[in-house]
Amino acid sequence: MANFSSLAARARYAVPQGLPLKLGVLLVIGVLIAGPLLRVLFETLPPQTIAAWSDVVISPLSRNLLWVPLTNTLILGVGVACGCVLIGGFLAWLVVMTDVPFRRTIGLLATLPFMIPSFATALAWGSLFRNSRVGGQTGFLEGLGLPVPDWLSWGMVPTLIVLTAHYYSLAFTVIAAALATVNSDLVEAAQMTGAKRGRIFAGIILPVALPAIVSGASLTFAGAVSNFAAPALLGLPVRMQTMATRLFGMIEIGQTARGYVIAILLIVVSAVFLWFGNKIISGRRSYATITGKGGRAKRFELGAARLPLLAIAVVICVLTTIVPVIVLIASSLAPSSSALFSDWTLHYWLGASNPAIAQGQAGVFHNPFIVSATSTTVSLGLVVAVTGSVLGLMVAFTLARYRAGFLSGVINQLAFLPLLVPGIAFGAAYIALFGAPIGPFPALYGTFTLLVIAGTAYLVPFSVQTGRAVIQQVSGDLDESARLTGAGFFRRLSAITIPLASRGLAAGAIIIFVKIMRDLSLVVLLFTPTTPVLSVLAYRYASEGFTQFANAITVVILIISIAATLLANRLQTKSQPWLKN
Structure with missing residues (x-):
């Protein structure tokens, strides 16, 4: 009888299965998605800025x-x-x-x-x-x-x-x-x-x-x-x-x-x-x-x-x-x-600086600013592909394996909230939240880190959707069997889920890479000379009348994006054989 009472008490105070994972995921996406959007609202409510509402809505302006x-x-x-x-x-x-x-x-x-x-x-x-x-x-x-x-x-x-x-x-x-x-x-x-x-x-x-x-x-x-x-x-x-x-x-x-x-x-x-x-x-x-x-x-x-x-x-x-x-x-x-x-002429691609052409602008492959922007953009795409896939996998795993409960519903709503938010508004939200220091943390505006965080958060819906699709192909019985043998969450994830869903996850990562490579609305407000990206650079050149350079940069983006998209389609076809029919 004492043993039975002990088991009952233990069950009463046991942590519900998946609760730590749900709380961790909710904290991350709450900070990345809900936090910036709430900060935008709060920035317009103090007495010194509340007049902005009347200026925009009912003033002569x-x-x-x-x-x-x-x-x-x-x-x-x-x-x-x-x-x-x-x-x-x-x-x-x-x-x-x-x-x-x-x-x-x-x-x-x-x-x-x-x-x-x-x-x-x-x-x-x-x-x-x-x-x-x-x-x-x-x-x-x-x-x-x-x-x-x-x-x-x-x-x-x-x-x-x-x-x-x-x-x-x-x-x-x-x-x-x-x-x-x-x-x-x-x-x-x-x-x-x-x-x-x-x-x-x-x-x-x-x-x-x-x-x-x-x-x-x-x-x-x-x-x-x-x-x-x-x-x-x-x-x-x-x-x-x-x-x-x-x-x-x-x-x-x-x-x-x-x-x-x-x-x-x-x-x-x-x-x-x-x-x-x-x-x-x-x-x-x-x-x-x-x-x-x-x-x-x-x-x-x-x-x-x-x-x-x-x-x-x-x-x-x-x-x-x-x-x-x-x-x-x-x-x-x-x-x-x-x-x-x-x-x-190949000048706009390969030419050196010539004062008589385009105000001395060197060709794409000789222009250090464009070369730096290419490196920054590709690096941004790769990093966001990894961080977005990891976050999407965690959210998708949580929703696929522990779908019941209030917390799962909140996580699902927050994960897909960026679909309702225009990219340029999302960028403004990140300026509002991270444009100034937060406690001991420095301001992130103008840093590569801010581009990565904003890109990861904005593309969460796509990474979650891809992750959920591939995780649902892996039977939950495998995960449950491993859990009963004492395998921890990360051990199960690395040994079972990721290997079995690797092709689908890789295809999803490439899709994220392509989206961030060609996105302009999100990054146009986060662009600074220290963090140049190709899409904003093409827009700047076009705005200043350097049409050839803008178009050449856009061709570079197209080549990278189309090649990555074709690779993603190939991986998806291999991971989902029914697409071949």
């Missing part, structure tokens, strides 16, 4: 500080979301549900634009369509003698086009996955009853794809409203401000309190739209289309429309993938954007 940028931001967000759903949905329908030729090639090309940084597409647009309104070099079309109107060179229209070309891949991927679940039996049954194609589309296909359409619209809206590169390159020269560019301007000139208010409002705009999209999806009726029966894809015969629709798809894919890359390469070799394909 508010029109230029908030309402005009907000209007432009919403126009961009809604316009890009609609354009991406239309283009991505069209290509998804063509690839998944029709007998169009070269479906796989179209599908591959439709996923590539998102690999190309948005500032690369914006630079390519400028090289083609820039006119003489703001001075400097003119674009290729004007060099041919073709008049290019201002509305096509600068402002809202080119920004809308560039962002739509960049983000439609997201909508394509999401909608294509949904259309692949449409059961052919439903379509055939409708055809047998005499239903026309329009009726089948509206009654069967559209309801099944509606959640994906809303998700695609939400993702592309959030991406467009938070994008800094395209509005900055194509809008700022003609004073078109969005909330992202206005936030950047406020921080740049030292009006940090107003900048933090704009950051908070930008987060609210993005979060509200994403919440609204989720609300639509959660409130709809359920349409079950996957059953226990075997299914096959139902492809509509296009007949005489096959070749015209193929031509439209090819034109879209080529204009958004191949053309920008060709223009960037040509511009990095041409003496001016107005003569892209003549008098090529």
Whole structure:
């Protein structure tokens, strides 16, 4: 009886399984994610800064500080979301549900634009369509003698086009996955009853794809409203401000309190739209289309429309993938954007300093600042890939193995919170938290460490999602058996989970590497001359009129990113054999 009482008392005071790990993970992501965002809010509440709210929202300055940028931001967000759903949905329908030729090639090309940084597409647009309104070099079309109107060179229209070309891949991927679940039996049954194609589309296909359409619209809206590169390159020269560019301007000139208010409002705009999209999806009726029966894809015969629709798809894919890359390469070799394909020179790549060319700027491989930026950027990508993967693995392991309980829910919400926060607002949050000393810790602004911490925190959702996917492939029984033999947590992780999921984890690390390599919105506020990164350097060169250097640097980023992406895809295919089919 005494032994039984002893065991009962021990069980009463035993630490719940996984609690130390949950608390440790919660502490880390709380400091990295919740801490900076709360600090931004608190920075705007003291008496000396509370006036920033009225300045931004209701003062005579508010029109230029908030309402005009907000209007432009919403126009961009809604316009890009609609354009991406239309283009991505069209290509998804063509690839998944029709007998169009070269479906796989179209599908591959439709996923590539998102690999190309948005500032690369914006630079390519400028090289083609820039006119003489703001001075400097003119674009290729004007060099041919073709008049290019201002509305096509600068402002809202080119920004809308560039962002739509960049983000439609997201909508394509999401909608294509949904259309692949449409059961052919439903379509055939409708055809047998005499239903026309329009009726089948509206009654069967559209309801099944509606959640994906809303998700695609939400993702592309959030991406467009938070994008800094395209509005900055194509809008700022003609004073078109969005909330992202206005936030950047406020921080740049030292009006940090107003900048933090704009950051908070930008987060609210993005979060509200994403919440609204989720609300639509959660409130709809359920349409079950996957059953226990075997299914096959139902492809509509296009007949005489096959070749015209193929031509439209090819034109879209080529204009958004191949053309920008060709223009960037040509511009990095041409003496001016107005003569892209003549008098090529390697000076902007290999040339030494020449006072007669580009104000004495040496070529990319001879420019110590660009070489240093390349080294810093690659180092940043590698370090963030490692730290992000480790943190993502810890969070994913916690959520996969100890999913029950309140703490797990909090960890899950915090881990995916950065998806709601625009990159430039997240960068502002890190300036607010780490821009000044904290107790015995020095200020981190302008250090490589701050770039690593911010990049790791911002990419936590991607690393968690990748980590969770690979950990769920490893049976929990293996971990439990090792635990019963006395193996500690880190021993189990290093001996079982990591070796069995190594390929998937490596692919996830490479994806993180690519994202931080080509990200501009996050790092543009954290950039200093002591921590140069290639994306911000390309933006700076473009802003100062050194188009060839900006495009050459962007080509370097593209080469590294595409090579890493192809490697990641190869690793994912090997770790997930079903992707081969």
